[in-house]
Amino acid sequence: MEELNPSELLKQRLQKLNNIKSLGIEPYPNLFEKEKTISQITKEYFSSESVPEVSDVKIAGRITAKRPMGKAGFLQITDISGKMQVYANDKTLPSEEHEVFMELDIGDIIGALGEPFRTKTGEASIRAREIKLLAKNLSPIPVVKEKDGKVFDAFADIETRYRQRYLDLIVNSEVRNTFLMRSKIISEIRDFMNSKGFLEVETPMMQSIASGAAAKPFKTHHNALDIPLFMRIAPELYLKRLLVGGFEKVYELNRNFRNEGISTKHNPEFTMMEVYQAYADYSHMMKLVEDLFLRLAEKVAGGHEVKYGEHTISFKTPWPQKTYLGIIKEKTNIDFSVYLGNENPPLEEAKKHAEAVGVDTKKCAEFWEVVDEVFSEKVENELIQPIFITEYPKAMSPLSKNIPGNPHLVERFEPYIVGREMGNAFSELNDPIEQNERFKQQLQLKAEGAHETIEMDEDYIEALKVGMPPAGGLGIGIDRLVMLFTNSSSIKDVILFPLLRPKA
RNA sequence: GAGGCGCUAGCUCAGACGGUAGAGCAACUGCCUUUUAAGCAGUGGGUCCCGGGUUCGAUCCCCGGGCGCCUCACCA
Helix, strand or coil, X not given: CCCCCCCHHHHHHHHHHHHHHHCCCCCCCCCCCCCCCHHHHHHHHCCCCCCCCCCCEEEEEEEEEEEEECCEEEEEEEECCEEEEEEECCCCCCHHXXXXXXXXXXXXXXXXXXXXXXXXXXXXXXXXXXXXXXXCCCCCCCCCEEECCEEXXXXXXXXXXXXXXXXXXXXXXXXXXXXXXXXXXXXXHHHHHHHCCCEECCCCCEECCCCCCCCCCCEEEECCCCEEEEECCCCHHHHHHHHHCCCCEXXXXXXXXXXXXXXXXXXXXXEEEEEEEECCCHHHHHHHHHHHHHHHHHHHHCCCEEEECCEEEECCCXXXXXXXXXXXXXXXXXXXXXXXXXXCCCHHHHHHHHHHCCCCCXXXXXXXXXXXXXXXXHCHHHCXXXXXXXXXXXXXXXXXXXXXXXXXXXXXXXXXXXCEECEEEEEECCCHHHHHHXXXXXXXXXXXXXXXXXCCCHHHHHHHHHCCCCEEEEEEEHHHHHHXXXXXXXXXXXCCCCCCCCCC
Protein backbone atom coordinates (compact mmCIF):
# COMPACT_ATOMS: atom_id res chain seq x y z
CA MET A 1 0.00 0.00 0.00
CA GLU A 2 0.85 3.62 -0.22
CA GLU A 3 3.49 4.49 2.35
CA LEU A 4 4.07 8.18 2.17
CA ASN A 5 1.47 10.86 2.71
CA PRO A 6 -1.62 9.27 1.31
CA SER A 7 -3.65 12.12 -0.05
CA GLU A 8 -7.07 12.80 1.28
CA LEU A 9 -8.55 11.48 -1.92
CA LEU A 10 -6.67 8.23 -1.62
CA LYS A 11 -7.68 7.82 2.03
CA GLN A 12 -11.31 8.22 1.05
CA ARG A 13 -10.99 5.65 -1.70
CA LEU A 14 -9.24 3.18 0.60
CA GLN A 15 -12.04 3.66 3.09
CA LYS A 16 -14.57 2.83 0.39
CA LEU A 17 -12.53 -0.21 -0.57
CA ASN A 18 -12.75 -1.44 3.02
CA ASN A 19 -16.49 -0.79 3.13
CA ILE A 20 -16.92 -2.90 0.03
CA LYS A 21 -14.80 -5.71 1.45
CA SER A 22 -16.73 -5.67 4.71
CA LEU A 23 -19.90 -6.30 2.73
CA GLY A 24 -18.19 -9.49 1.61
CA ILE A 25 -17.72 -8.18 -1.91
CA GLU A 26 -14.47 -8.71 -3.80
CA PRO A 27 -13.48 -5.33 -5.29
CA TYR A 28 -11.17 -6.98 -7.83
CA PRO A 29 -12.99 -10.12 -9.00
CA ASN A 30 -11.22 -12.52 -11.33
CA LEU A 31 -13.60 -12.48 -14.22
CA PHE A 32 -16.57 -10.79 -15.78
CA GLU A 33 -17.19 -12.12 -19.22
CA LYS A 34 -18.08 -9.35 -21.57
CA GLU A 35 -20.10 -10.46 -24.55
CA LYS A 36 -20.71 -7.29 -26.49
CA THR A 37 -19.20 -3.86 -26.80
CA ILE A 38 -21.27 -0.79 -26.19
CA SER A 39 -21.41 0.03 -29.89
CA GLN A 40 -22.66 -3.49 -30.65
CA ILE A 41 -25.36 -3.09 -28.01
CA THR A 42 -26.29 0.31 -29.41
CA LYS A 43 -26.60 -1.14 -32.88
CA GLU A 44 -28.53 -4.17 -31.76
CA TYR A 45 -31.07 -2.59 -29.42
CA PHE A 46 -31.15 1.11 -30.11
CA SER A 47 -31.08 1.47 -33.87
CA SER A 48 -34.82 2.21 -33.94
CA GLU A 49 -37.13 4.25 -31.73
CA SER A 50 -38.76 1.24 -30.11
CA VAL A 51 -36.46 -0.78 -27.91
CA PRO A 52 -36.91 -4.56 -28.09
CA GLU A 53 -37.97 -6.20 -24.83
CA VAL A 54 -35.10 -8.18 -23.41
CA SER A 55 -33.85 -8.36 -19.87
CA ASP A 56 -30.31 -9.54 -20.01
CA VAL A 57 -28.09 -7.08 -21.81
CA LYS A 58 -24.58 -7.14 -20.43
CA ILE A 59 -22.35 -4.09 -20.44
CA ALA A 60 -18.91 -3.47 -18.98
CA GLY A 61 -16.52 -0.54 -18.87
CA ARG A 62 -15.28 2.39 -16.87
CA ILE A 63 -17.48 4.93 -15.11
CA THR A 64 -16.72 8.28 -16.72
CA ALA A 65 -19.58 10.33 -15.31
CA LYS A 66 -21.99 10.05 -12.41
CA ARG A 67 -25.37 11.65 -11.96
CA PRO A 68 -26.91 10.49 -8.70
CA MET A 69 -30.42 11.47 -7.67
CA GLY A 70 -31.48 10.40 -4.25
CA LYS A 71 -31.51 6.62 -4.18
CA ALA A 72 -31.35 6.43 -7.95
CA GLY A 73 -28.70 7.49 -10.39
CA PHE A 74 -27.16 7.37 -13.80
CA LEU A 75 -23.63 6.19 -14.52
CA GLN A 76 -21.98 6.86 -17.81
CA ILE A 77 -20.01 3.78 -18.85
CA THR A 78 -17.23 4.06 -21.44
CA ASP A 79 -15.64 1.12 -23.20
CA ILE A 80 -13.36 0.84 -26.20
CA SER A 81 -16.27 1.29 -28.58
CA GLY A 82 -18.28 4.07 -27.00
CA LYS A 83 -20.41 5.30 -24.11
CA MET A 84 -23.70 4.26 -22.61
CA GLN A 85 -25.80 5.17 -19.59
CA VAL A 86 -26.67 2.74 -16.86
CA TYR A 87 -29.60 3.57 -14.64
CA ALA A 88 -30.36 1.95 -11.30
CA ASN A 89 -32.26 2.57 -8.10
CA ASP A 90 -33.15 0.74 -4.90
CA LYS A 91 -35.94 -1.14 -6.69
CA THR A 92 -33.91 -2.37 -9.63
CA LEU A 93 -30.98 -3.64 -7.57
CA PRO A 94 -30.69 -6.06 -4.61
CA SER A 95 -30.05 -4.06 -1.44
CA GLU A 96 -26.38 -4.95 -1.05
CA GLU A 97 -25.61 -4.14 -4.67
CA HIS A 98 -27.54 -0.92 -4.30
CA GLU A 99 -25.31 -0.02 -1.38
CA VAL A 100 -22.25 -0.57 -3.55
CA PHE A 101 -23.88 1.29 -6.43
CA MET A 102 -24.31 4.37 -4.27
CA GLU A 103 -20.62 4.33 -3.40
CA LEU A 104 -19.26 3.90 -6.92
CA ASP A 105 -16.77 6.47 -8.16
CA ILE A 106 -15.82 7.95 -11.48
CA GLY A 107 -12.94 5.76 -12.62
CA ASP A 108 -14.32 2.47 -11.27
CA ILE A 109 -14.66 -0.38 -13.73
CA ILE A 110 -18.00 -2.14 -13.50
CA GLY A 111 -20.15 -4.68 -15.23
CA ALA A 112 -23.91 -4.35 -15.39
CA LEU A 113 -26.81 -6.53 -16.46
CA GLY A 114 -30.23 -5.22 -17.29
CA GLU A 115 -32.80 -4.29 -19.83
CA PRO A 116 -32.26 -1.70 -22.52
CA PHE A 117 -34.61 1.29 -22.50
CA ARG A 118 -34.80 4.89 -23.54
CA THR A 119 -35.15 7.65 -20.99
CA LYS A 120 -37.82 10.25 -21.48
CA THR A 121 -35.28 12.41 -23.28
CA GLY A 122 -34.64 9.48 -25.59
CA GLU A 123 -31.16 8.49 -24.49
CA ALA A 124 -30.16 4.86 -24.91
CA SER A 125 -29.75 3.37 -21.44
CA ILE A 126 -29.60 0.14 -19.49
CA ARG A 127 -31.79 -0.38 -16.42
CA ALA A 128 -29.49 -2.43 -14.22
CA ARG A 129 -30.80 -5.29 -12.15
CA GLU A 130 -27.27 -6.39 -11.38
CA ILE A 131 -24.13 -4.31 -10.94
CA LYS A 132 -20.71 -5.76 -10.30
CA LEU A 133 -17.62 -3.84 -9.32
CA LEU A 134 -14.73 -5.17 -11.41
CA ALA A 135 -11.90 -2.86 -10.36
CA LYS A 136 -11.99 -0.14 -7.76
CA ASN A 137 -10.42 3.15 -8.80
CA LEU A 138 -8.09 4.45 -6.09
CA SER A 139 -6.37 7.17 -8.06
CA PRO A 140 -8.96 9.52 -9.56
CA ILE A 141 -8.99 10.11 -13.29
CA PRO A 142 -9.42 13.57 -14.77
CA VAL A 143 -13.05 14.38 -15.33
CA VAL A 144 -13.69 15.90 -18.69
CA LYS A 145 -17.11 17.32 -19.46
CA GLU A 146 -18.64 18.02 -22.78
CA LYS A 147 -21.66 19.79 -24.18
CA ASP A 148 -22.55 20.46 -27.79
CA GLY A 149 -19.11 19.39 -28.87
CA LYS A 150 -17.50 21.85 -26.50
CA VAL A 151 -15.06 20.32 -24.02
CA PHE A 152 -14.78 21.59 -20.49
CA ASP A 153 -11.86 21.00 -18.15
CA ALA A 154 -9.95 19.09 -20.81
CA PHE A 155 -7.07 16.90 -19.65
CA ALA A 156 -4.48 18.86 -21.58
CA ASP A 157 -1.14 18.88 -19.79
CA ILE A 158 1.07 17.41 -22.47
CA GLU A 159 3.70 16.07 -20.16
CA THR A 160 1.23 14.21 -17.94
CA ARG A 161 -0.60 12.95 -21.00
CA TYR A 162 2.59 11.33 -22.32
CA ARG A 163 3.85 10.10 -18.96
CA GLN A 164 0.49 8.65 -17.98
CA ARG A 165 -0.74 7.72 -21.39
CA TYR A 166 -3.37 5.42 -19.88
CA LEU A 167 -5.16 8.52 -18.52
CA ASP A 168 -4.85 10.19 -21.90
CA LEU A 169 -6.41 7.13 -23.52
CA ILE A 170 -9.23 6.91 -20.99
CA VAL A 171 -10.14 10.54 -21.15
CA ASN A 172 -9.30 11.79 -24.64
CA SER A 173 -11.25 9.91 -27.26
CA GLU A 174 -9.35 11.46 -30.18
CA VAL A 175 -6.14 10.02 -28.73
CA ARG A 176 -7.74 6.61 -28.52
CA ASN A 177 -8.86 7.00 -32.12
CA THR A 178 -5.40 7.91 -33.33
CA PHE A 179 -3.97 4.72 -31.91
CA LEU A 180 -6.84 2.59 -33.17
CA MET A 181 -6.09 4.10 -36.54
CA ARG A 182 -2.39 3.37 -36.20
CA SER A 183 -3.16 -0.30 -35.64
CA LYS A 184 -5.52 -0.35 -38.56
CA ILE A 185 -2.97 1.29 -40.85
CA ILE A 186 -0.25 -1.16 -39.88
CA SER A 187 -2.53 -4.08 -40.36
CA GLU A 188 -3.56 -2.73 -43.78
CA ILE A 189 0.09 -2.40 -44.74
CA ARG A 190 0.71 -6.02 -43.81
CA ASP A 191 -2.37 -7.13 -45.74
CA PHE A 192 -1.20 -5.16 -48.73
CA MET A 193 2.31 -6.57 -48.64
CA ASN A 194 1.14 -10.11 -48.04
CA SER A 195 -1.38 -9.86 -50.86
CA LYS A 196 1.45 -8.88 -53.20
CA GLY A 197 3.29 -12.04 -52.25
CA PHE A 198 5.86 -10.52 -49.91
CA LEU A 199 7.08 -12.58 -46.98
CA GLU A 200 7.35 -10.92 -43.60
CA VAL A 201 10.66 -11.74 -41.93
CA GLU A 202 12.54 -10.82 -38.76
CA THR A 203 16.19 -9.93 -38.79
CA PRO A 204 18.49 -8.99 -35.88
CA MET A 205 17.72 -5.96 -33.74
CA MET A 206 21.11 -6.39 -32.11
CA GLN A 207 23.98 -6.30 -34.55
CA SER A 208 27.74 -6.33 -34.17
CA ILE A 209 28.03 -3.72 -36.93
CA ALA A 210 25.36 -1.04 -37.17
CA SER A 211 25.30 -0.47 -40.90
CA GLY A 212 22.73 0.00 -43.63
CA ALA A 213 22.13 3.66 -42.85
CA ALA A 214 24.01 6.73 -41.71
CA ALA A 215 23.12 7.29 -38.08
CA LYS A 216 24.47 6.99 -34.56
CA PRO A 217 23.60 3.68 -32.92
CA PHE A 218 22.82 2.71 -29.35
CA LYS A 219 25.54 0.53 -27.95
CA THR A 220 25.04 -2.42 -25.66
CA HIS A 221 27.00 -5.48 -24.56
CA HIS A 222 26.47 -9.20 -24.60
CA ASN A 223 27.84 -10.72 -21.42
CA ALA A 224 28.28 -14.37 -22.38
CA LEU A 225 30.06 -13.60 -25.64
CA ASP A 226 31.68 -10.54 -24.08
CA ILE A 227 31.20 -8.53 -27.25
CA PRO A 228 29.80 -5.09 -27.98
CA LEU A 229 26.50 -5.03 -29.82
CA PHE A 230 24.57 -2.22 -31.46
CA MET A 231 20.83 -1.76 -31.68
CA ARG A 232 20.10 -1.75 -35.37
CA ILE A 233 19.77 1.53 -37.23
CA ALA A 234 18.36 -0.33 -40.24
CA PRO A 235 17.66 -3.95 -41.23
CA GLU A 236 18.79 -3.33 -44.79
CA LEU A 237 21.93 -5.42 -45.08
CA TYR A 238 20.33 -8.44 -43.40
CA LEU A 239 17.29 -8.31 -45.65
CA LYS A 240 19.55 -8.25 -48.69
CA ARG A 241 21.41 -11.27 -47.34
CA LEU A 242 18.02 -12.97 -47.59
CA LEU A 243 17.86 -12.11 -51.29
CA VAL A 244 21.24 -13.79 -51.61
CA GLY A 245 19.70 -16.74 -49.79
CA GLY A 246 16.97 -17.07 -52.39
CA PHE A 247 13.98 -15.30 -50.85
CA GLU A 248 12.66 -13.10 -53.60
CA LYS A 249 10.12 -10.82 -51.96
CA VAL A 250 10.62 -9.92 -48.32
CA TYR A 251 9.66 -7.16 -45.94
CA GLU A 252 10.22 -6.32 -42.33
CA LEU A 253 8.00 -3.95 -40.38
CA ASN A 254 9.56 -3.21 -37.04
CA ARG A 255 11.61 -0.91 -34.87
CA ASN A 256 14.86 0.88 -35.65
CA PHE A 257 16.91 2.68 -33.06
CA ARG A 258 18.94 5.83 -33.62
CA ASN A 259 20.86 7.61 -30.94
CA GLU A 260 19.93 11.08 -32.07
CA GLY A 261 17.81 14.02 -31.10
CA ILE A 262 14.19 13.97 -30.02
CA SER A 263 11.76 16.28 -31.77
CA THR A 264 8.25 16.46 -33.14
CA LYS A 265 9.51 14.30 -35.98
CA HIS A 266 12.06 12.09 -34.21
CA ASN A 267 11.82 9.43 -31.56
CA PRO A 268 14.92 7.35 -30.75
CA GLU A 269 13.01 4.17 -31.52
CA PHE A 270 10.78 4.38 -34.52
CA THR A 271 9.00 2.01 -36.83
CA MET A 272 10.17 1.35 -40.32
CA MET A 273 9.15 -0.93 -43.10
CA GLU A 274 11.80 -2.16 -45.47
CA VAL A 275 10.91 -4.07 -48.61
CA TYR A 276 13.14 -5.99 -51.06
CA GLN A 277 12.06 -7.51 -54.31
CA ALA A 278 14.43 -9.58 -56.44
CA TYR A 279 14.26 -9.32 -60.22
CA ALA A 280 12.86 -5.82 -59.89
CA ASP A 281 14.27 -2.32 -59.66
CA TYR A 282 13.38 1.06 -58.20
CA SER A 283 10.57 1.64 -60.67
CA HIS A 284 8.73 -1.33 -59.17
CA MET A 285 9.20 0.23 -55.76
CA MET A 286 7.65 3.45 -57.02
CA LYS A 287 4.57 1.61 -58.16
CA LEU A 288 4.43 -0.18 -54.81
CA VAL A 289 4.59 3.13 -52.91
CA GLU A 290 1.87 4.71 -55.04
CA ASP A 291 -0.42 1.71 -54.66
CA LEU A 292 0.20 1.42 -50.94
CA PHE A 293 -0.55 5.05 -50.15
CA LEU A 294 -3.62 5.09 -52.34
CA ARG A 295 -4.91 1.94 -50.69
CA LEU A 296 -4.30 3.36 -47.22
CA ALA A 297 -6.10 6.56 -48.14
CA GLU A 298 -9.06 4.55 -49.36
CA LYS A 299 -9.16 2.36 -46.27
CA VAL A 300 -8.54 5.11 -43.75
CA ALA A 301 -10.16 8.16 -45.32
CA GLY A 302 -12.56 6.45 -47.69
CA GLY A 303 -11.16 8.05 -50.82
CA HIS A 304 -8.01 9.21 -52.52
CA GLU A 305 -7.82 12.41 -50.46
CA VAL A 306 -6.56 12.92 -46.92
CA LYS A 307 -6.65 16.11 -44.89
CA TYR A 308 -3.46 17.12 -43.16
CA GLY A 309 -3.43 20.44 -41.35
CA GLU A 310 -4.52 22.99 -43.88
CA HIS A 311 -3.64 20.74 -46.81
CA THR A 312 -5.73 18.28 -48.70
CA ILE A 313 -3.43 15.61 -50.02
CA SER A 314 -4.41 13.67 -53.12
CA PHE A 315 -3.00 10.19 -53.58
CA LYS A 316 -4.18 9.76 -57.15
CA THR A 317 -1.63 7.85 -59.16
CA PRO A 318 0.77 8.27 -60.83
CA TRP A 319 2.68 10.75 -58.71
CA PRO A 320 4.84 13.33 -60.47
CA GLN A 321 8.60 12.81 -60.59
CA LYS A 322 11.41 15.32 -60.52
CA THR A 323 15.10 14.73 -60.36
CA TYR A 324 17.00 15.73 -57.25
CA LEU A 325 19.43 18.10 -58.93
CA GLY A 326 16.75 19.29 -61.33
CA ILE A 327 14.40 20.44 -58.62
CA ILE A 328 17.23 22.14 -56.76
CA LYS A 329 17.99 24.04 -59.94
CA GLU A 330 14.34 24.82 -60.42
CA LYS A 331 13.95 26.31 -56.95
CA THR A 332 17.34 27.98 -56.51
CA ASN A 333 18.86 28.33 -59.93
CA ILE A 334 21.93 26.48 -58.72
CA ASP A 335 23.05 23.79 -61.14
CA PHE A 336 25.07 21.28 -59.14
CA SER A 337 25.00 18.80 -62.03
CA VAL A 338 28.06 20.44 -63.55
CA TYR A 339 30.13 18.99 -60.67
CA LEU A 340 28.95 15.41 -61.24
CA GLY A 341 32.03 14.30 -63.14
CA ASN A 342 34.38 15.80 -60.61
CA GLU A 343 36.19 13.30 -58.36
CA ASN A 344 36.75 15.94 -55.73
CA PRO A 345 34.05 18.56 -56.13
CA PRO A 346 35.13 21.84 -54.54
CA LEU A 347 33.51 22.34 -51.16
CA GLU A 348 34.11 26.07 -51.12
CA GLU A 349 32.31 26.61 -54.41
CA ALA A 350 29.30 24.67 -53.18
CA LYS A 351 29.23 26.82 -50.06
CA LYS A 352 29.40 29.97 -52.11
CA HIS A 353 26.40 28.89 -54.19
CA ALA A 354 24.47 27.85 -51.11
CA GLU A 355 25.15 31.00 -49.18
CA ALA A 356 24.17 33.09 -52.17
CA VAL A 357 20.63 31.73 -51.76
CA GLY A 358 20.70 32.16 -47.99
CA VAL A 359 21.55 28.63 -46.87
CA ASP A 360 23.76 28.33 -43.81
CA THR A 361 26.57 25.87 -44.56
CA LYS A 362 28.60 26.18 -41.38
CA LYS A 363 27.95 22.58 -40.40
CA CYS A 364 28.76 21.12 -43.80
CA ALA A 365 32.13 19.40 -44.08
CA GLU A 366 31.71 17.91 -47.50
CA PHE A 367 30.47 18.95 -50.96
CA TRP A 368 27.35 16.78 -51.10
CA GLU A 369 26.40 17.75 -47.57
CA VAL A 370 26.10 21.30 -48.84
CA VAL A 371 23.92 20.17 -51.71
CA ASP A 372 21.68 18.25 -49.36
CA GLU A 373 21.48 21.28 -47.09
CA VAL A 374 20.27 23.38 -50.00
CA PHE A 375 17.70 20.71 -50.82
CA SER A 376 16.31 20.56 -47.30
CA GLU A 377 16.30 24.33 -46.84
CA LYS A 378 14.98 25.39 -50.20
CA VAL A 379 13.09 22.47 -51.70
CA GLU A 380 11.78 20.02 -49.15
CA ASN A 381 9.18 22.24 -47.47
CA GLU A 382 7.50 22.97 -50.78
CA LEU A 383 6.87 19.32 -51.65
CA ILE A 384 3.33 19.17 -50.28
CA GLN A 385 1.52 16.88 -52.70
CA PRO A 386 2.98 13.39 -53.21
CA ILE A 387 6.02 13.48 -55.47
CA PHE A 388 9.01 11.28 -56.20
CA ILE A 389 12.41 12.92 -56.15
CA THR A 390 14.69 10.79 -58.33
CA GLU A 391 18.23 10.39 -59.64
CA TYR A 392 20.46 11.07 -56.67
CA PRO A 393 24.19 11.67 -56.97
CA LYS A 394 26.13 8.47 -56.41
CA ALA A 395 28.24 10.06 -53.70
CA MET A 396 25.14 10.38 -51.55
CA SER A 397 23.89 6.86 -52.14
CA PRO A 398 26.46 4.21 -51.28
CA LEU A 399 24.07 1.27 -51.52
CA SER A 400 22.33 2.05 -54.79
CA LYS A 401 22.98 1.08 -58.36
CA ASN A 402 24.03 3.43 -61.11
CA ILE A 403 21.71 4.55 -63.83
CA PRO A 404 22.98 2.51 -66.81
CA GLY A 405 25.42 4.57 -68.84
CA ASN A 406 25.60 7.25 -66.17
CA PRO A 407 28.47 6.83 -63.73
CA HIS A 408 27.41 9.74 -61.51
CA LEU A 409 23.74 9.22 -60.78
CA VAL A 410 21.97 6.29 -59.15
CA GLU A 411 18.57 4.68 -59.55
CA ARG A 412 17.06 6.03 -56.39
CA PHE A 413 13.99 7.97 -55.30
CA GLU A 414 12.48 9.46 -52.20
CA PRO A 415 8.75 10.07 -51.86
CA TYR A 416 7.87 13.45 -50.35
CA ILE A 417 4.51 14.46 -48.89
CA VAL A 418 3.64 17.55 -46.81
CA GLY A 419 7.26 18.62 -46.97
CA ARG A 420 8.51 15.42 -45.41
CA GLU A 421 10.59 12.58 -46.68
CA MET A 422 8.35 9.54 -46.36
CA GLY A 423 10.84 6.93 -47.49
CA ASN A 424 13.82 6.01 -49.55
CA ALA A 425 14.17 3.48 -52.33
CA PHE A 426 16.63 2.34 -54.94
CA SER A 427 17.84 -0.35 -57.24
CA GLU A 428 20.10 -2.33 -54.95
CA LEU A 429 23.80 -2.39 -55.66
CA ASN A 430 24.71 -6.06 -56.04
CA ASP A 431 28.26 -5.82 -57.37
CA PRO A 432 30.46 -6.84 -54.42
CA ILE A 433 33.57 -5.19 -55.77
CA GLU A 434 31.85 -1.88 -56.33
CA GLN A 435 30.04 -2.14 -52.99
CA ASN A 436 33.37 -2.62 -51.31
CA GLU A 437 34.67 0.51 -53.06
CA ARG A 438 31.61 2.48 -51.97
CA PHE A 439 32.09 1.44 -48.34
CA LYS A 440 35.69 2.57 -48.62
CA GLN A 441 34.60 5.93 -50.01
CA GLN A 442 32.34 6.26 -46.98
CA LEU A 443 35.30 5.65 -44.69
CA GLN A 444 37.19 8.26 -46.65
CA LEU A 445 34.40 10.81 -46.29
CA LYS A 446 34.24 10.06 -42.58
CA ALA A 447 37.95 10.72 -42.31
CA GLU A 448 37.40 14.04 -44.08
CA GLY A 449 34.88 15.00 -41.45
CA ALA A 450 31.54 14.04 -42.96
CA HIS A 451 29.02 13.80 -40.18
CA GLU A 452 27.11 10.68 -41.03
CA THR A 453 28.43 7.84 -43.12
CA ILE A 454 27.61 4.19 -43.58
CA GLU A 455 29.75 1.65 -41.77
CA MET A 456 31.81 -0.92 -43.66
CA ASP A 457 30.31 -4.41 -43.34
CA GLU A 458 32.73 -6.97 -44.70
CA ASP A 459 30.49 -9.90 -43.94
CA TYR A 460 27.87 -8.29 -46.19
CA ILE A 461 30.44 -8.05 -48.99
CA GLU A 462 31.05 -11.77 -48.49
CA ALA A 463 27.33 -12.36 -49.00
CA LEU A 464 27.28 -10.29 -52.18
CA LYS A 465 30.17 -12.32 -53.53
CA VAL A 466 27.86 -15.33 -53.53
CA GLY A 467 25.59 -13.32 -55.84
CA MET A 468 22.50 -11.25 -55.15
CA PRO A 469 19.89 -11.00 -57.87
CA PRO A 470 19.12 -7.53 -59.18
CA ALA A 471 16.54 -6.08 -56.84
CA GLY A 472 14.57 -3.05 -55.83
CA GLY A 473 14.45 -1.96 -52.20
CA LEU A 474 12.31 0.45 -50.24
CA GLY A 475 12.13 1.88 -46.76
CA ILE A 476 9.13 3.75 -45.34
CA GLY A 477 8.99 5.58 -42.02
CA ILE A 478 5.80 4.23 -40.53
CA ASP A 479 5.39 6.77 -37.73
CA ARG A 480 5.45 9.64 -40.18
CA LEU A 481 3.09 7.81 -42.43
CA VAL A 482 0.72 7.39 -39.49
CA MET A 483 1.12 11.10 -38.68
CA LEU A 484 0.02 11.89 -42.19
CA PHE A 485 -3.06 9.68 -42.11
CA THR A 486 -4.10 10.71 -38.58
CA ASN A 487 -3.45 14.42 -39.08
CA SER A 488 -0.96 14.46 -36.19
CA SER A 489 1.66 17.17 -35.95
CA SER A 490 3.98 15.44 -33.46
CA ILE A 491 5.48 11.98 -33.67
CA LYS A 492 4.71 11.68 -29.95
CA ASP A 493 1.05 11.69 -30.84
CA VAL A 494 1.40 8.48 -32.83
CA ILE A 495 3.76 6.64 -30.46
CA LEU A 496 1.98 5.26 -27.40
CA PHE A 497 4.91 5.74 -25.05
CA PRO A 498 7.34 8.27 -26.55
CA LEU A 499 10.72 8.56 -24.89
CA LEU A 500 10.79 11.19 -22.16
CA ARG A 501 13.46 11.88 -19.61
CA PRO A 502 12.49 10.01 -16.44
CA LYS A 503 10.97 12.21 -13.81
CA ALA A 504 13.62 12.86 -11.15
C1' G B 1 23.25 20.68 -27.80
C1' A B 2 21.42 26.39 -28.23
C1' G B 3 17.42 30.06 -27.66
C1' G B 4 12.28 31.32 -26.11
C1' C B 5 8.15 29.99 -22.92
C1' G B 6 5.94 27.24 -18.93
C1' C B 7 5.57 24.56 -13.97
C1' U B 8 0.07 27.13 -8.19
C1' A B 9 -5.43 21.66 -5.21
C1' G B 10 -6.73 15.11 -8.41
C1' C B 11 -7.98 18.10 -13.44
C1' U B 12 -8.43 23.10 -15.97
C1' C B 13 -6.73 27.66 -14.54
C1' A B 14 -6.81 32.66 -11.62
C1' G B 15 -3.67 35.49 -8.18
C1' A B 16 -0.57 38.38 -4.86
C1' C B 17 3.87 46.84 -3.44
C1' G B 18 7.17 40.36 -1.11
C1' G B 19 3.18 39.31 4.57
C1' U B 20 2.80 31.17 3.22
C1' A B 21 -3.23 31.55 -1.85
C1' G B 22 -8.41 31.28 -4.90
C1' A B 23 -12.42 29.66 -8.72
C1' G B 24 -14.87 25.80 -11.59
C1' C B 25 -14.91 20.63 -11.96
C1' A B 26 -13.60 16.24 -8.97
C1' A B 27 -13.93 14.67 -3.49
C1' C B 28 -16.70 14.67 1.32
C1' U B 29 -21.68 15.60 4.23
C1' G B 30 -26.94 16.50 3.63
C1' C B 31 -31.38 16.90 0.16
C1' C B 32 -33.13 15.01 -4.47
C1' U B 33 -35.98 7.96 -7.73
C1' U B 34 -35.39 9.59 -15.83
C1' U B 35 -30.51 12.82 -15.22
C1' U B 36 -26.96 14.09 -19.01
C1' A B 37 -21.43 20.22 -18.30
C1' A B 38 -27.89 17.30 -13.47
C1' G B 39 -29.37 20.68 -9.38
C1' C B 40 -29.44 22.96 -4.21
C1' A B 41 -26.88 23.74 0.69
C1' G B 42 -22.50 23.00 3.39
C1' U B 43 -17.22 20.98 4.25
C1' G B 44 -12.29 19.48 3.53
C1' G B 45 -8.02 19.60 0.43
C1' G B 46 -1.80 22.98 -1.39
C1' U B 47 6.51 21.55 0.63
C1' C B 48 2.60 27.55 -5.13
C1' C B 49 8.75 22.04 -9.34
C1' C B 50 13.68 21.76 -6.26
C1' G B 51 18.00 24.22 -3.95
C1' G B 52 20.55 28.64 -2.61
C1' G B 53 20.64 34.20 -2.12
C1' U B 54 18.46 39.05 -0.78
C1' U B 55 14.90 40.22 3.15
C1' C B 56 12.17 40.84 9.60
C1' G B 57 9.53 37.72 6.09
C1' A B 58 9.94 34.48 -0.53
C1' U B 59 5.29 30.74 -3.73
C1' C B 60 6.21 35.96 -5.90
C1' C B 61 12.56 39.30 -6.65
C1' C B 62 17.85 37.33 -7.95
C1' C B 63 21.15 32.98 -8.99
C1' G B 64 21.60 27.78 -9.89
C1' G B 65 19.14 23.18 -11.00
C1' G B 66 14.95 19.76 -12.70
C1' C B 67 11.14 18.53 -16.14
C1' G B 68 8.18 19.77 -20.33
C1' C B 69 6.63 22.50 -24.75
C1' C B 70 8.00 25.44 -29.12
C1' U B 71 11.90 26.89 -32.64
C1' C B 72 16.75 25.57 -34.54
C1' A B 73 20.51 21.58 -35.55
C1' C B 74 20.61 15.75 -37.12
C1' C B 75 17.93 12.17 -39.20
C1' A B 76 13.21 8.64 -40.91
